[in-house]
Amino acid sequence: MSLSDDRIARWARQLLVPGFGEEAQERLLGARVRVVGIDAVASAALVYLVQAGVGRLWLDDPEDVSPADLAGWLFPPSAVGTSRVDAARSALAPLSAFVQVDRYPTGGVPTAALVCAPSVVQAVTSAEAARRAGIPHVVVEPDGDGGAVVSVPRGAPCYSCARSTAGAGRPPEPGVAALAALGAAELIHLMAQPGSVTGRRVELVRGVATARPTARLAGCACAGAQPAEA
């Protein structure tokens, strides 16, 4: 398969990024990304994933848009009280004709996942489901206007090995969009250039990002046999 001229024109600047290229763009186009939690924290990440050319986004969130969600980039005030998934689909559709955005289908088989869950328990559960499915995933941990993102390529130490042990962070502030963008960038790397990214935790504090490799906790289940590739 090769990219058509209209797709090349759409992603022309991105295709010039060193280390990127046609094959990487085609991997993104072929991806099916499950996004768990699409509140204000995830808003910027969704915009980046669509703009980058991820082929299919599956939105997984049962809640309605709340006034707090308006702090993100996605929802207009008129969306308050409507389904987050429906409102996000409406907001994302004009951004690209090449990306399909849908509600996560029951039994859907994603090729990657972005976890922006509103609670630690949901984040751990969603990340573990992704690990068991053998798909790369990124977990966003907001804390005020910063926080951390944990990148988990296939076979890397799991999110439970790398998550914050301090519990839930402070409520997210508008500046957390930078964290969400970082999460989207990490996931794009994992999908576009598999094998080039190792498991890592990136802390974002006062606008400064610091990365460190993740390490497996002794006795963690993720040390066992890896599931078959998705």
Place this chain on the structure above:
Amino acid sequence: MTAPERAASRIDIRAFACPMTWVKTRIALERLAEGETLEVWLRAGEPLESVPRSAEEDGHRVLAVEPLPAEGDGAYRLLLEKRRPGDAPVLP
């Protein structure tokens, strides 16, 4: 150096403007094996100035730049050799 008459592949980017001129060239180079040659038909002016420069910055070799009289005024033929291992990009 004598430029080879036949290239492994050829593209015509005369209908495109920057940045598509270099993007199309770069994608065509990606599809080649190291050391293979690519013939690019391009227009005088900005494409003729920027595409060879971008190719050299990316580590490829410019083997020839010559007019293409059969294609009319302002048409040029650029012959590039895809970079080989060890041919490092020239970072600006």
